[in-house]
Amino acid sequence: MEGKTKAFLFKVARRGDRSVWRRIEIKGNQTLADFDNIIRLEFNLDNFDHLSEFYSGKNWAHSGYGIITPDGTGEGADIQISSLILYNGAINYVYDFGTETHLYAKLEKISDVEPNVYYPRTVSQNEPHYKFCEECMARGKKTVAEYECYTCSEESEKPVYICGECSESEKHEDHYVEEILY
Ligand SMILES: [Zn+2]
Ligand SMILES: [Zn+2]
Structure with missing residues (x-):
């Protein structure tokens, strides 16, 4: 399938709070570990402690792609983005199996990879609604x-x-x- 020549654009948001979102673009031949890493950075999820997993459909316990450890290993780590079967054009993400944070990544666009661009990258994000001390x-x-x-x-x-x-x-x-x- 579309391997290293295609870029997949996802809009990633928290489930239950869609006001915080990031548009993340990742290459087809990059992996779930690459996706996991940029998600952890963008959503203030730590990258030294908790496990995570991508899953399709509604139930992560039954349709997970395999766990990913904070250092980018685990059975789900090497799965390529282009090989995913996207349920409804989306993939779900759970972080920390103890106190679960669920994210929803909707596939918006597949385009040609641009030269001299570092992937994965964050393309855009929500307007911040600042709170004050x-x-x-x-x-x-x-x-x-x-x-x-x-x-x-x-x-x-x-x-x-x-x-x-x-x-x-x-x-x-x-x-x-x-x-x-x-
Ligand atoms: Zn206090
Ligand atoms: Zn203050």
Whole structure:
């Protein structure tokens, strides 16, 4: 099939929250490990700890292409993009089998590979809807928030967004914070 001469353009979004998306283009002869790697970078998923897997259809447990480890090995790692049988023109992705994150990658276009382009690449992404640090805000300063503090969110029963500087204050010292994906 279309091997190294074709580029596959996918729109990748979180399932359940399609406002955050990336258009990623990857060559037909590149692998699921290559796809996994750029997805981990683009969606703030770590690339040292958790397993992931691509799957077709709805049920990842029954239709997976094989696990991929953070270092790009595993039974699904070497499968080429051009060899995938895409269910509804899409492929699904699950990251971390403990606390699952599901992504949906819709195939939008197949075109000729362009010379002098490094694949896979991110072609476009959603407009960021910035959240602002509420602690800076309280001091009359508008700073883009980098983190959500889940400990504070739970206590105040609403999301608490903070900037990098505020995240290092004593208040959040032992708190669980996570980077916000824009
Ligand atoms: Zn702040
Ligand atoms: Zn906190």
